Amino acid sequence: MTAPPDSALETRRLGLDPALARAVAESLDLGAAEDAVARVLTLTPTDAARLIETLAPHERQALVEAARGRLDPEILSELDEDVRDEVVDLLGPARTGRALAELDTDDAVEVIQGLDEDVQEEVLEAVPAAARADLEESLSYPEDSAGRLMQHGFVAVRESQTVGETIDFLRTARDLPNEFYDLFVLDAERRPVNTVALSRLVRSQRAVRIAEIVEPKAEFATVPAETDQEEVAHLFRRRDLVSAPVVDAVGRMIGVITVDDVVEVIEEEREEDIMRLGGMAETDLNRSVIETTRARFAWLFVNLLTAVLASAVIGLFEQSIEKIVALAVLMPICASMGGNAGTQSLTVVVRGLAMGQISTLNAVRILAKETLVGSVNGALFAVIAGTVAGLWFQDWGLGFVLGAAMVTNLVAAGLAGTLIPLGFHFLKIDPAISSVVFLTTVTDVVGFFAFLGLASWVLL
Amino acid sequence: MTAPPDSALETRRLGLDPALARAVAESLDLGAAEDAVARVLTLTPTDAARLIETLAPHERQALVEAARGRLDPEILSELDEDVRDEVVDLLGPARTGRALAELDTDDAVEVIQGLDEDVQEEVLEAVPAAARADLEESLSYPEDSAGRLMQHGFVAVRESQTVGETIDFLRTARDLPNEFYDLFVLDAERRPVNTVALSRLVRSQRAVRIAEIVEPKAEFATVPAETDQEEVAHLFRRRDLVSAPVVDAVGRMIGVITVDDVVEVIEEEREEDIMRLGGMAETDLNRSVIETTRARFAWLFVNLLTAVLASAVIGLFEQSIEKIVALAVLMPICASMGGNAGTQSLTVVVRGLAMGQISTLNAVRILAKETLVGSVNGALFAVIAGTVAGLWFQDWGLGFVLGAAMVTNLVAAGLAGTLIPLGFHFLKIDPAISSVVFLTTVTDVVGFFAFLGLASWVLL
Incomplete structure (x- = not known):
């Protein structure tokens, strides 16, 4: 290249x-x-x-x-x-x-x-x-566990060996893995207790003992074979590892995970998050039409229920709409703005949870912030949309109603966009999966109800 | 652990x-x-x-x-x-x-x-x-270029050296990087021509020449310093690299990129994609309320224009709504289903483009598939939603209109969900940025127009 x-x-x-x-x-x-x-x-x-x-x-x-x-x-x-x-x-x-x-x-x-x-x-x-x-x-x-990610071949050494003995062993051993970056120090029960980076080994004199060139203990971590691959990726990222030992239930070393596996896991998880936020379980780019249709149907069906619920809310106000048809013209604006503002909050919170940046320590602060952002943007768009509606229909009462509904829905969007993913996380459900559909249910219902309800009360 | x-x-x-x-x-x-x-x-x-x-x-x-x-x-x-x-x-x-x-x-x-x-x-x-x-x-x-990702320190060797000489050099050299995984073979002009994996070095006898243990040429790649970091990540993934040499404009080696940098790039790009699909430029979890509000305002403003456009479409049919108020109740269903189905297509296509899985070779096939999936799901939901509407309002004409509009909008959603990101990609604009707002404009306009227009034509 x-x-x-x-x-x-x-x-x-x-x-x-x-x-x-x-x-x-x-x-x-x-x-x-x-x-x-x-x-x-x-x-x-x-x-x-x-x-x-x-x-x-x-x-x-x-x-x-x-x-x-x-x-x-x-x-x-x-x-x-x-x-x-x-x-x-x-x-x-x-x-x-x-x-x-x-x-x-x-x-x-x-x-x-x-x-x-x-x-x-x-x-x-x-x-x-x-x-x-x-x-x-x-x-x-x-x-999706560490046991499935691992390679079985690895290089084990003892702390008492010298660098010279180790290099001599590597030169004659058969059956070594193709590529490796660390040597693993095992105790008498074959439990890994430390690692030696190859770059450390080649820089040390032959007489130096392995015990003298092991990595600092604080950096050492073993991965139980049942560990979820996402946890493994977090561990590699947190410690900038290139390889880590995998252990069985009694702590014996059974394999090694290398960083190229972790890169693939990160790509997979990235894909999963993006697809779930987009309303799919996984990518279906190369899947047949029938299977693709079937897989996407389920999500669309849930969305239909949400949409029908929103319609039912509108149905409550049929008489108002009959009297002021402008309500029908303007009502999607408030719901749509709520959906978009809520998606912004939701995306930030889902991502923050996935990256471990949100904990009980700052959850309340984030909720307060998202609600405040919703209020401020709500107020701004209340003025803009209210003015547009007032001018359009030459009816400032209508503009006021749209503005008031806008503030209400954008505050609701900030609250729901934060609380829904936090709730799923608390229930140990991946917040990326179904947060979006719950969010749009809230913003549609609140959006239509606030706008049509206020209009019925104020204008009729 | x-x-x-x-x-x-x-x-x-x-x-x-x-x-x-x-x-x-x-x-x-x-x-x-x-x-x-x-x-x-x-x-x-x-x-x-x-x-x-x-x-x-x-x-x-x-x-x-x-x-x-x-x-x-x-x-x-x-x-x-x-x-x-x-x-x-x-x-x-x-x-x-x-x-x-x-x-x-x-x-x-x-x-x-x-x-x-x-x-x-x-x-x-x-x-x-x-x-x-x-x-x-x-x-x-x-x-975001390779030049900013690289470390300046690396280990260079010559092809004519022996393994023994190399190890002796490593043992006495000062100023070596803390960790390294490959040695780089440079020619007389300091241009990298090959790499030697450390694991290969330590397994070879002292008398072996470096030239004999270099990696296969086909696997070797140099990274020009101006290369975008996303390209670097693709290269690492494609070749399972742990490090790669960075070269200046005349091909001289000036630094090295290691896989831990690449892991960070992948995380960053993942974040960027997710945020952009969610309607933000970047995460603002730890940003102040004022800056967060300002950054999100722009996207919401664009969305307001879209929503007003949709309202204008509804406004064309005020008279129909005045006569049949059920139209106002049902009209969000068709638009909402289109938006969701379109987002599914869009997500798959945006992701496929980012991963290099879509090219001129299969773009037409994917467009055909997405349109077909839209038609089939459109037909299924036409029956379901049409039946619901027919039963609800005891009006089978209304049910038929909703069904027909549903098919139309889900086909439009499949087309738009594929063509919009492909178009942005072709124009060399990141398809994640603004595809969503264009898509919902299409599905709102088509959804409202098809439903209200058909209703005016068939029912009045």
Whole structure:
């Protein structure tokens, strides 16, 4: 990668050259699958995965069938889950099992845990016995836990060893992991008690004892295998770790988590938060129309109930609307402003909770602040919207009613936007999931009720 | 960290013990600032930063004043930007400058780039000359660029060296970075040409030449200092890097980016995406009421224009509403469903663009899919909502109109939810910023127009 011309940015970002991707697609469409395979074989696994994802299903099938056995198994672990299911189907369990045996445990687990349970078993049976044992151990831990993220291979040392002995051991040992950044000091029960950074090891004289170059105790942390992956990511971030030992129920070291796994977890959690705030369980970019429709239906159905509830509130004031039809024209303004202001508060609070920036210590202060911000913006928009309405309908009473309803709803939005996610957090439910629908229920109901109710009282 | 009881989860997550945080706040309130300082000194820098953020401003002031000079400078780089401004104010430029000199360049740059320009200069003047030169070089690169993320210290080797010579050099060299994971092979012009992983170095015999243990060329990448940090994060993810060399305009190595910087970038970008989708430029959790109000006002003002536009559409049909007041009751349903369905499409597309999963190759396929999903869900909700409306008002014509408007608006939502972010991406504008407001404009206008227009045509 040298200093890129502007168009190369797109390339780097996509991880593959769009022209190359188009050439592969065209070769496949023309039946020249062998050309397509040859091009794909020049790519890194991540780039190949991105390319395979952007192909149409029939192109994907032609590619996988022509390539059988020659594609890098790592591509499998890099694929989006929906596309991966398709590719595993095309490969069949036997071929998939052999491919998995070539991957690190953590990557193989990532592939296998996403498969349907019956496919999972067939694939596992096809994995050679040695690798299978590691896989089955990892799979025995809960989904999204440290046990599933870890690699089984790690380098253990004793405190009494010297640097020289350690380097001699590393030079002759077989079966070491491909890459490692820390050595782990284990006690007699194989419990990890400390780490030695490789950069510390190579800078020390041969006669120095490992005990003298271990990291400060305060920085040391072990990760129980059941720990949720989000907690693991927090730990890595808090201590700027590059690797951490994973321990079983009695504290024995069984594997290691490295920072590249953590980067993936952070990306996953980011995706989850964004999707949940957008009203979905997970991204469905590469999912079929039927499954996408089904998954999104549930959320829309909940939203329909909310909308009907809002309509019921409006229905209470049918007679007022019949008398002053301008009410119908203006009523969405107040509800819409409340929804948007509430979403702002909600987004800040959901994010603050996820990042551990909100605790019992400052929750009340944040609630007070959000309510105050709602009042001030409410007052400002009361004046603006009230003036607009007054001029529009030449009716300053109507303008006053809209302004008063605006303040009410923006204060309600600040309160609800803070209290709803705090409440879910307190109940140990992810606040990102359903906060939005509860919030818009509040801002719609309060918005319509305040505006139409005040209008009925003041203007009629 | 041993296997934690359930309540310890919260502790680990927040990065600090809530009881400890409360004790610190109480000590400060009671004037026992020395006790508070003593407790804070036991924490890691990240934990201390989280605690300082959760304190009330007057408590923060008491703590910083009592602690002067004793707090770990790293806390500064871990603080939220708004709280950091406050603390830097309390410390004054001279003290801040001395603290920055103790940090790695990348951390010091993070602190200094967030300060107001005049404060920035005062602080820089207080940094000792040697460290200042490095800081000024980093600051000469654009904000959010690789040049600002990099550390200046790195370990360079030549291909002709042996492993033994390299280790001997590392054992005697001064001024090495605290932690490093790769050695960089430079050519005669100091251009990086390859890397050697430390784990590879320690496993090789002393007589082996560096040239024999370098990483495969295909995996090697250099980062020009002007590269945007998001591109850097993509590169690290695509190649599972732990460090990468940063080069100047002529390709000479000037620093190194490590994976912990990248983890921070990913967190930042995640925050940015979430905030922008929620209608804010950045998080304002720790910002004052006045500044928060001002920052959020702009977005709400744009939303007001949208809402007034929607009202204008309703205004076109005043006469119809006067005749059939049920139209006013039902009209928010169609607009609200469109807004939510559109947000689903939009979220998936914005995320897919950010992750490089959408290109010219599959954009049309995704548009077709989103439109189809909109049609199918539109048809389903047409039946449901139409039935509800028909039963409610005992008017099947009204139910039919609502259903027809629902299909129309959900198809429009799928189209707009895909085309709006694709359009922004094509214009090189971040699609997360303003897609939502454009989308709701479309779904409100189409929703009200389709429902009220059809009603006027069919029912009157």
